[in-house]
Amino acid sequence: MKTLLTAAAITLTGLMAIPATAQEVTLRFQHFVSPNSANPKYFIEPWAQKVEEESEGRIKVEIYPFMQLGGSAPNQYDLVRDGVIDGGWVIPGYQPGRFPEAEAMELPFMTSKSGEEASTAAWDFTQAHLMDDFADVHLIAAHMHGPGIVHKKGPPVEEVSDFDGLKLRGPSRPATLLLKKLGATPVGMAVPAFPEALARGVVDGGVITWEMAPSLKLDELTDSHTDVAGDRALYNLYFVWVMNKKVYEGLPDDLRAVIDANSGRETSAWAGKAHDLGDRDGHAVMEADGNAITELSPEVTEEIKALGAEVTQDWIAEMTERGLDAQTLYDDAKAAVEAVEAE
Structure with missing residues (x-):
């Protein structure tokens, strides 16, 4: 018994000697x-x-x-x-x-x-x-x-009317609201499901970044990639x-x-x-593979911005109805973006 107690005491002492910071x-x-x-x-x-x-x-x-x-x-x-x-x-x-x-x-x-x-x-x-x-x-x-890009099978989007009837993957509620406003049929889905949905024809394309394109094999599953003009992202x-x-x-x-x-x-x-x-990397891969890369004209971009502004106003109205101070949320988000750009 004495031997066991001594051994236990040594073990306990050894444990107590280890400082907590060594965890x-x-x-x-x-x-x-x-x-x-x-x-x-x-x-x-x-x-x-x-x-x-x-x-x-x-x-x-x-x-x-x-x-x-x-x-x-x-x-x-x-x-x-x-x-x-x-x-x-x-x-x-x-x-x-x-x-x-x-x-x-x-x-x-x-x-x-x-x-x-x-x-x-x-x-x-x-x-x-x-x-x-x-x-x-x-x-x-x-x-x-970074900026969300429209990736789709077939020729690139060049006019707002080109969105009509397209089934496009969207990652978030604001993105799907914009796609619907543009005339597309939005399909909300997480990014892991996107390649299979493309391969099976569930969607005609979708919006996602340049950087995700290579890992999702969008160079093989889509034919064209379209961005808006200017320094503002279509969606984020x-x-x-x-x-x-x-x-x-x-x-x-x-x-x-x-x-x-x-x-x-x-x-x-x-x-x-x-x-x-x-x-940067994703754009280079898509370009090297010969896919069609297009930037919409400033005029078409302005048309999309006007539709985007309608989405924003609809969102403010909806969130206000839900009890949120939606106008302040929008104003503060915009102010935060502009403040960082001014730094």
């Missing part, structure tokens, strides 16, 4: 696209490496693409909130109606064609209006992608990079500080810049 943790983050697509390549993986290095190896970040830990892209937020995974990349718009205030950043022609600038504005807008929406997770970054999409709240709060102070140092406005801008780099 090591493994964090499992998940996303829903190819690891070769822009955000994972230029942001998620480098972010994980940076966190590991700055924690001196005490934080290990495992990144799982293609929803390898289970679930689907639309329920990613709940997977993080419920602790099924430690963190992940979330598109709030994949759950229409759940995060309506975030839609202000996604309205037609709201953002510039710079993902970096749009993402900085998205972080500022989030701090002002959306923190209550994400109160049950820990927010690391809020960002946007709002993302968050989040962590389970209890896991974050359970980290030792010094490891939590590492996460904090890799969160916020600059981190959001970094995530947006990743999309800018990816857009």
Whole structure:
């Protein structure tokens, strides 16, 4: 008995001698696209490496693409909130109606064609209006992608009338509202479902960024790619990079500080810049494959902007009816974008 007590005392003493700051943790983050697509390549993986290095190896970040830990892209937020995974990349718009205030950043022609600038504005807008929406997770970054492009089978869109009757994939409610206003039949779907829908003829095309085009094989599945004229994006999409709240709060102070140092406005801008780099790469691939690449004329772009303004006014009216201060949300989103552009 004495020997057992002595051994137990030595073991307990040894455990007590290990400082709390020596704790090591493994964090499992998940996303829903190819690891070769822009955000994972230029942001998620480098972010994980940076966190590991700055924690001196005490934080290990495992990144799982293609929803390898289970679930689907639309329920990613709940997977993080419920602790099924430690963190992940979330598109709030994949759950229409759940995060309506975030839609202000996604309205037609709201953002510039710079993902970096749009993402900085998205972080500022989030701090002002959306923190209550994400109160049950820990927010690391809020960002946007680059400009949304129309990708379709057959010849490119050149006039507004060319949208008539097209079945086009849309990623969010504002995007599908715009497609409907243009005369298309919008089909809401998450990005992983888009290639199969194209291959099976469920859709004629859809809107998504240049950067996602190669990983989705849009050079093979579509024939033409159309952007609007000017420096404003046809549409944009709002993302968050989040962590389970209890896991974050359970980290030792010094490891939590590492996460904090890799969160916020600059981190959001970094995530947006990743999309800018990816857009450059994706455009080059589509161009090299000989697909038709078109920019609409300023006149046609103005027609689309007018229809986009109608979408915005309809959205303000709808959200006001739901009890939100929608006009302020729109005004503040626009002001955040313009303030960043003026920096």
